Amino acid sequence: MRPAPRRVAAGETLRDTLGRLSTAQKGAAGAPAYSRFLNRRAGRLLAALAFHAGLTPNAVTGISALCTFTGIALLALVAPSWGLGVAVAGCLAVGYALDSADGQLARLRGGGSPAGEWLDHMVDALKTSSLHLALLVGLYRFQPVERGPVLLVPLAFCVVAAVLFFGTMLNEALRAQHGATTRAQRTAGRPSVVRSLVVLPTDYGLLCWVFVLLGAPVVFLWVYAGLAVLTAGYLALAALSWFREMGRLPR
Incomplete structure (x- = not known):
């Protein structure tokens, strides 16, 4: 098979690149609705623009981290509004x-490197925990609501989010190691849309937009706490399913 080009071919338009990207997507099994239907499409456009700009995947990871950690720093440093x-x-x-x-x-450039994948997951791991801890710092510093048990919610959400992220990564690693189909592999059938909607409360993309409600701290905290509870419930049920699945993998 001929490897994908690392540079834009002569005459290739942005539309051509988007067409090539649409055939180089990961599988969507188990992906929540926002990540699957909105974020992946936005990422496709940004990937095509980055390809035409001559950026490397690691450069895009760096820009992603800069945007993400700017938002996280604002949570801890600026009063809610x-x-x-x-x-x-x-x-x-x-x-x-x-x-x-x-x-x-x-994938458009012919496949990533282990170092690039490591960098991507390390950034993901850092943001998964630091987001909730930055919110905790902001709530403590600026007291938009009365201090008390409410400060335990970001701590609990931090633990749940970190365990969910680690479990998801570990599952994929064990599936690949033992020759089972991973969630990232594309399959012939179309992944369930209903399932994507059911697991939407666990979607990091949805959580991103919940922070718009910071101008109404009480409303924000109720919605945020609701997502924490639903995500914790999902993790508890998923962990049982994952344990049974891992038990069926060959030794």
Whole structure:
């Protein structure tokens, strides 16, 4: 098979690149609705633009991290307001779209490297925990609501998010190691749309936009706590399913 070009071919338009990207997507099994239908498409456009700009996947990962951690820093350093909410949500959402773009760009250029994949996952691991901890710092510093048990919610969400991220990565590694089909592999059948909608509350992309509500701290905290509870419930049920699945893998 002829390897994909690392540079834009003569005469290739942005539309041509987008067409090639549409055939180089990962599988969508188990992907929540926002990540599957919105973020991946936004990432596809950004990947095509990055390809024409001559950027490398690691450069896109770096830009993604800059956007994401700008939003996270704002949570800890600036008092809650509607303006802050829009800024945080925008930074996180753009960072998430770029997080999708770096992998798509790597596939477009002929495949990523282990170092690039390591960098991508390390950034993901850092943002998964630091987002909730930055919110905790902001709630403690600026006291938009009365201090008390409410400060335990970001701590609990941090633990749940970190375990969910680690479990997802570990599952894929064990499936690949034992020759089972991974979620990233494309299959002949179309992944369930209903399932993508059911697991939407666990979607990081949805969480990004919830921060728009920071201008109404009480409303934000109720919605945020609701996502924390639903994500924790999903993790508990998924962990049982994952354990049974891992038990069926060959030794």
